[in-house]
Amino acid sequence: MTKVLITGASGLIGLKLSDYFTRKSYDVNHLSRTISPKNPKRFKWNIKKGKVQLEALKDVDYLIHLAGAGILDLPWTKTRKKELRSSRIKGTLLLYDAFKSIGHFPKAIICASAVGYYGLKDDSDILTESSPAATDFTGKLCADWEQSMDLFAEHSRLIKFRIGIVLDKAAKIIQKTQKPAKYGLLSSLGNGRQYMPWIHLNDLAELFSYAVHDDHLEGTYNAVAPDHTTNREFTREILKIHQKRQMVPNVPAPLLKMILGERAGLLLYGSRISSQKIIDKGFQFKYENINTALAEIYDL
Numbered sequence: 001m002t003k004v005l006i007t008g009a010s011g012l013i014g015l016k017l018s019d020y021f022t023r024k025s026y027d028v029n030h031l032s033r034t035i036s037p038k039n040p041k042r043f044k045w046n047i048k049k050g051k052v053q054l055e056a057l058k059d060v061d062y063l064i065h066l067a068g069a070g071i072l073d074l075p076w077t078k079t080r081k082k083e084l085r086s087s088r089i090k091g092t093l094l095l096y097d098a099f100k101s102i103g104h105f106p107k108a109i110i111c112a113s114a115v116g117y118y119g120l121k122d123d124s125d126i127l128t129e130s131s132p133a134a135t136d137f138t139g140k141l142c143a144d145w146e147q148s149m150d151l152f153a154e155h156s157r158l159i160k161f162r163i164g165i166v167l168d169k170a171a172k173i174i175q176k177t178q179k180p181a182k183y184g185l186l187s188s189l190g191n192g193r194q195y196m197p198w199i200h201l202n203d204l205a206e207l208f209s210y211a212v213h214d215d216h217l218e219g220t221y222n223a224v225a226p227d228h229t230t231n232r233e234f235t236r237e238i239l240k241i242h243q244k245r246q247m248v249p250n251v252p253a254p255l256l257k258m259i260l261g262e263r264a265g266l267l268l269y270g271s272r273i274s275s276q277k278i279i280d281k282g283f284q285f286k287y288e289n290i291n292t293a294l295a296e297i298y299d300l
């Protein structure tokens with residue numbers, strides 16, 4: 001049986017991939033901060049203490065590396081920023097050392113990075129994988145995380161996905177917009193013109209599967225739908241599904257900044273990101289535009 005190890009498997013993407021690969025008869029194992037007697041295939045690691053249950057790594061064919069503290073979850077204090085970085089970079093280095101210590105590396109390692117690599121911009125240039133990393137916090141976080149993953153390239157096929165906002169019924173962005181949309185109280189953020197590179201979770205699962213199965217796939221790929229959607233278009237589509245129109249003014253940028261601090265940038269800025277590189281490799285998106293993605297999510 002082909003063995004897959006997933007870090008951060010208890011999160012949105014991890015749960016989906018866990019279920020996806022289990023249904024395809026893979027031997028799916030989790031590397032987590034907590035262990036559960038209910039889940040015998042869950043192994044423990046502690047990034048702060050530099051400890052990994054080595055048994056988890058034995059005979060792993062594919063490593064899917066997702067673990068990292070939630071970017072939007074808590075204010076970006078100095079301590080939180082340190083946690084956002086160390087949970088990703090220290091975690092990756094710890095995994096590398098652990099695989100090295102047992103003298104076995106997976107055939108392929110598929111890692112999550114994010115479109116935050118390109119930074120908090122609001123121009124309409126289309127960015128590709130060869131566009132430079134930004135020098136702001138998320139740009140540096142993603143660039144340094146990706147660089148730490150490069151250690152694996154000597155031993156394993158390495159694929160890094162720069163993921164956009166993941167859309168699914170269970171995604172926070174869908175959960176949080178549902179109620180206001182139902183009462184017609186949903187509105188665009190800031191001027192609403194910022195792009196929101198997104199991907200449907202089903203397409204993302206197919207993309208990870210594609211990376212596992214295609215022995216030739218290597219390198220960095222943007223994991224975003226081909227369509228470019230602004231925050232205003234996204235808001236309008238959700239309202240349309242609820243048979244509403246925007247009735248309240250846009251949420252002013254200064255108010256968002258007051259509530260969320262530096263994190264507001266994640267909602268107020270966004271670029272157009274190209275997925276042409278992965279399309280050219282033969283990957284076909286099922287959810288190419290926001291209407292089809294939201295129609296699936298809302299069972300239309």
Ligand SMILES: NC(=O)c1ccc[n+]([C@@H]2O[C@H](COP(=O)([O-])OP(=O)(O)OC[C@H]3O[C@@H](n4cnc5c(N)ncnc54)[C@H](OP(=O)(O)O)[C@@H]3O)[C@@H](O)[C@H]2O)c1
Binds near residue numbers: 009031033034091
């Ligand atoms: N969802 C998106 O829209 C999106 C977009 C771009 C990139 N990404 C990236 O993709 C990865 C997975 O995303 P997701 O949405 O599934 O994230 P998520 O729901 O926040 O789950 C991340 C998982 O990482 C582990 N984790 C959390 N805090 C940690 C810490 N301090 N140290 C070590 N591990 C920690 C947890 O797993 P355990 O409890 O099992 O340890 C958690 O379930 C993340 O790195 C995220 O930055 C996500």
